Amino acid sequence: MQHSTAPDPTARISIRGLSKFYKDYLALDRIDLDIRKGEKVVVLGPSGSGKSTFIRCLNRIEPHDSGVLMIDGRVIDDRTDLAALRGAVGMVFQNYNLFPHLSVLDNCTLAPRLVRGIAKADAEATARRYLSQVGIAEQAGKFPIQLSGGQQQRVAIARALCMSPEIILFDEPTAALDPESISGIVGIMRDLAEQGITTICVTHEMGFARHIADRIVFMDRGAVLEIAPPEEFFTAPRTDRAQAFLAQMIRH
Amino acid sequence: MPSRSLPASDRILRHILALALFALAIAVPGARAQAEDLPGFVHDGQLTLCTNPTLPPMTFVDGSDTDALAGMDIDLARRLAAYWHVTLVPQTMDFEGLFPSLSAQRCGMVISGVLRQAGRLRNYDAVPYLDSGVVVVARVGTPKLREMADLSGQTVAVQSGTSYAAQIERENDRLRAAGRPPILLQQYPTEDQVVQQVLIGRVHAFVSQDVELYYRQKQLGGKVTIILAPDYPDFHQFAVYIRKNAHDDALLQKAIDTLTRQGEIAAMAKQWGISGDHQSVFTEGKAPSRFDVATFFGALFSAAFLKGAALTLVIAVLSHLTAIVISIPMAMKLNGRDSIIKRLLGFYVAIFRGAPTLLQLLFIWNALPQFFPIFREGWFTPFLATWLSLSINESAYQVEINRAALRAVDPGQVLAADALGMTTAQTYRHVIFPQALRIALPPTINEFISLLKTTSLASVISLQELLAVTQIQVARTFQFTEYYAAALVYYLAMVFFFLFLQKRIERRFVWADRNKASADAA
Structure with missing residues (x-):
C-alpha cells in the first residue's frame, strides 16, 4: 500500500499514522487512509474494534494523540477552528441525540443560528427543505418524544444537513431501529451519497455496505486490517479476522 | 515619611486647622469637658442599645409598629443618651442574643430587664437602676406556697437565657439532697410564651419579676395570682450591662446616680406602673374571648x-x-x-x-x-x-x-x-x-x-x-x-x-x- 508516503492534500480526507490512547490502552493503532471527494466508505469490524473512535477523530470530537489528519489539504490539530471543522463534517449518532426540549424545526435551526449566525427565517427555510428531503416535513412542529425512532433519525440527518457539510459521518445510524425504519434510513443515506456528499459510515447494515459503498474499511483492535471494494471484501476477505467477522455476520 | 518637610500648602493647612481647633476650644469649653467624660462605649455621637422588647413594662413594642420601642428601659436609655448628648440607636434581638451582641461590640450597653447577678459580673460590668423582686405566679385558685421547695415535683416555666433556670437548679440540688423530687423546668424563648404555659395549664407556675406582673395585670386580670415571692439576693435589682471597663463603669454609675438623685428614675417607674405591693392578687379586668375575629x-x-x-x-x-x-x-x-x-x-x-x-x-x-x-x-x-x-x-x-x-x-x-x-x-x-x-x-x-x-x-x-x-x-x-x-x-x-x-x-x-x-x- 501507499502509506509510508506523506498525506495527500488533494484527497478530501487524508490520514497517516493516526493513533489514539485511553491512558495505556491503544484505541487506534497507526491508521492510514485516503478518502476521495464524494466517496462512500463503510467501516466494518467487531464491537470494540475502534470504529466509532476512528470516525469521532475525523470531526475531532475525540482528539487524536499522534499521526496526521488532513481534510481538504488542511491539517486538523489543536489549533483548528472547531466550529468551522464541525460545520464541514456533520455527524449522525446511533441514538439520534436530538435536543428533547426543542421542536423538530428548532433542532434543525439551533446550530445554524448560533454557530453560523444565520437569520431565523433563513435557517427555518433551509430546515424545512431538508426535513422534506428526509420525508418528515409535516413533523416540524413536534417534539422529538412524539416521533418514532426512524423519524427521529431522519430529523438527526436533517439537522446535520442544515450545516451544509461536505462530509457526513454516520455512527451506526440504524443500530437502534426496527427493520422497516432501517430501509427508510438506508434509502436516505443512498440519496445523500448520490448527491456527492462524502460519506463515512460505521454500520452493520450489509445491504448498504455491499451495494452503496465504494470501499470497505475493516478494523479490528484499533487497526485497519483491510481496505477493499465491497465485492472483493465480501467474496474474498484476505485476513482471517475479516473472514471470521463475515462468517459471524452471515450467521445472523 | 516623617523626616520629609511638608509642602507649603500643607503647612498652611495645618496652621488653619490648629487655629480652628483653638477657637472651638475657647468657644465651647463645656463640649470639650463633655467629650472627655464620655464612656468608651459611646462614640460617633451614638449610644447603641441592645434590648429584647418582649418584657413589658421594661422593654416592649407598644403598638403595631415594631420599630416603636417603649418601656422603662427604653426611657432610661433615652435619658442616658440625652445625658451624654448623643443619639440613642436601639437594636432589638432575642434575649439569648443580648450578651453575645454586647461582647461582639454590636452595642454599647444592654438594658433589657436584666437582673444584676454575680455570675454575669465576671464578664460584664453592671450598674443597677431599679429594685425588683422575684415572683412565682400560677393560675388563680392555686394555693399559696411557703417556700420554693413546695414546688418539688411540679413543672415551672421560665424564659430561656434568664438566670431563673440556674436559681431553680440550686433549689433542685437542695431538694435532691433532701431526697425529694426536683422542680421540673421548661424554658421558652419569650416571656409571653412562658406566661402562656400557665394560662393553658401545661405548667404549674412561672417565675418572673414583679414589675412584669404589674404591667400584665390588665392582660391577665383575674387569671393568675402570685403564689410566692421568694427573697433571692441575686434578683433584687435590674441593671445596665456594659463590657468590662472600670472607667466606663464609673461614668455610667455617675450618670445613674445623677438621674436617681434628680428623681427621674422614680418618675419613670411610676409612669410605667412599677410600684406597689408584691403580694397583690390581680382581680379586675375582662378575660379575652377565645378567638377575637377583630x-x-x-x-x-x-x-x-x-x-x-x-x-x-x-x-x-x-x-x-x-x-x-x-x-x-x-x-x-x-x-x-x-x-x-x-x-x-x-x-x-x-x-x-x-x-x-x-x-x-x-x-x-x-x-x-x-x-x-x-x-x-x-x-x-x-x-x-x-x-x-x-x-x-x-x-x-x-x-x-x-x-x-x-x-x-x-x-x-x-x-x-x-x-x-x-x-x-x-x-x-x-x-x-x-x-x-x-x-x-x-x-x-x-x-x-x-x-x-x-x-x-x-x-x-x-x-x-x-x-x-x-x-x-x-x-x-x-x-x-x-x-x-x-x-x-x-x-x-x-x-x-x-x-x-x-x-x-x-x-x-x-x-x-x-x-x-x-x-x-x-
Whole structure:
C-alpha cells in the first residue's frame, strides 16, 4: 500500500499514522487512509474494534494523540477552528441525540443560528427543505418524544444537513431501529451519497455496505486490517479476522 | 515619611486647622469637658442599645409598629443618651442574643430587664437602676406556697437565657439532697410564651419579676395570682450591662446616680406602673374571648404584619437566588474532574449542610465580628447577615440539586452539540440548562418553601421578619391565637403562591411528556 508516503492534500480526507490512547490502552493503532471527494466508505469490524473512535477523530470530537489528519489539504490539530471543522463534517449518532426540549424545526435551526449566525427565517427555510428531503416535513412542529425512532433519525440527518457539510459521518445510524425504519434510513443515506456528499459510515447494515459503498474499511483492535471494494471484501476477505467477522455476520 | 518637610500648602493647612481647633476650644469649653467624660462605649455621637422588647413594662413594642420601642428601659436609655448628648440607636434581638451582641461590640450597653447577678459580673460590668423582686405566679385558685421547695415535683416555666433556670437548679440540688423530687423546668424563648404555659395549664407556675406582673395585670386580670415571692439576693435589682471597663463603669454609675438623685428614675417607674405591693392578687379586668375575629383581621391587615411578611419574602427570594447563582458553577465544578477546588467545594458543602442553620446565623452575627471588626460596623445589618448566612447555607443544599439535574442530562446531548460546532457556553445555555431546569425545578421549589420558613430563625439576630413581628405583638397583647393565625395565613399564602408558580412553569416542560406533548400539538 501507499502509506509510508506523506498525506495527500488533494484527497478530501487524508490520514497517516493516526493513533489514539485511553491512558495505556491503544484505541487506534497507526491508521492510514485516503478518502476521495464524494466517496462512500463503510467501516466494518467487531464491537470494540475502534470504529466509532476512528470516525469521532475525523470531526475531532475525540482528539487524536499522534499521526496526521488532513481534510481538504488542511491539517486538523489543536489549533483548528472547531466550529468551522464541525460545520464541514456533520455527524449522525446511533441514538439520534436530538435536543428533547426543542421542536423538530428548532433542532434543525439551533446550530445554524448560533454557530453560523444565520437569520431565523433563513435557517427555518433551509430546515424545512431538508426535513422534506428526509420525508418528515409535516413533523416540524413536534417534539422529538412524539416521533418514532426512524423519524427521529431522519430529523438527526436533517439537522446535520442544515450545516451544509461536505462530509457526513454516520455512527451506526440504524443500530437502534426496527427493520422497516432501517430501509427508510438506508434509502436516505443512498440519496445523500448520490448527491456527492462524502460519506463515512460505521454500520452493520450489509445491504448498504455491499451495494452503496465504494470501499470497505475493516478494523479490528484499533487497526485497519483491510481496505477493499465491497465485492472483493465480501467474496474474498484476505485476513482471517475479516473472514471470521463475515462468517459471524452471515450467521445472523 | 516623617523626616520629609511638608509642602507649603500643607503647612498652611495645618496652621488653619490648629487655629480652628483653638477657637472651638475657647468657644465651647463645656463640649470639650463633655467629650472627655464620655464612656468608651459611646462614640460617633451614638449610644447603641441592645434590648429584647418582649418584657413589658421594661422593654416592649407598644403598638403595631415594631420599630416603636417603649418601656422603662427604653426611657432610661433615652435619658442616658440625652445625658451624654448623643443619639440613642436601639437594636432589638432575642434575649439569648443580648450578651453575645454586647461582647461582639454590636452595642454599647444592654438594658433589657436584666437582673444584676454575680455570675454575669465576671464578664460584664453592671450598674443597677431599679429594685425588683422575684415572683412565682400560677393560675388563680392555686394555693399559696411557703417556700420554693413546695414546688418539688411540679413543672415551672421560665424564659430561656434568664438566670431563673440556674436559681431553680440550686433549689433542685437542695431538694435532691433532701431526697425529694426536683422542680421540673421548661424554658421558652419569650416571656409571653412562658406566661402562656400557665394560662393553658401545661405548667404549674412561672417565675418572673414583679414589675412584669404589674404591667400584665390588665392582660391577665383575674387569671393568675402570685403564689410566692421568694427573697433571692441575686434578683433584687435590674441593671445596665456594659463590657468590662472600670472607667466606663464609673461614668455610667455617675450618670445613674445623677438621674436617681434628680428623681427621674422614680418618675419613670411610676409612669410605667412599677410600684406597689408584691403580694397583690390581680382581680379586675375582662378575660379575652377565645378567638377575637377583630384582632385577627386587625393583625392580618396591619402594617407590621405586611412589613414582616414582605421582609420574610424578600430575604427568602434574595437568599435563594444568590444560592442558585453561586451553586451552578459549584455544581459544574463538583461534577467535573478531581481537583483541589473540587475538594474544597466538597468540604464547603459538608460544613454548611452539617451545621444547623440557627448556629450559622448566630456565628455570622455574633462570632464573625470577633475575628473581623469590620462586621460590627453599622453597614452590616441583620438583613445583610441573614442574606449572607442563608445564601451560603442554601447554596450547599442547592448544589446537590444542581449536580443531580446536570448529571441527569444525557451525555449524548453534549456530543450532539459538539458535533454541531457549538461552544461550551452555547451548549450549556441552549442544551444542558433547559433540560436540567426541568429536573431541578420541583426540588428547588421544595427547598425554597423550606427556606421561606427557615427565615423565621433570623429573629435571633434581630431581623424583624414575620415570626419576630408575631412574637412581639403577642408579647404586647397576649392574644396568641389571633396573631399566630394571622402569621399562618401569611406563610400559607406565600407557599401556595410558589406552588402555583411551579405548576405554571412545569407547563412549559410538555416536551418531556409524550401524552401531554401530543395533546398540545393536536
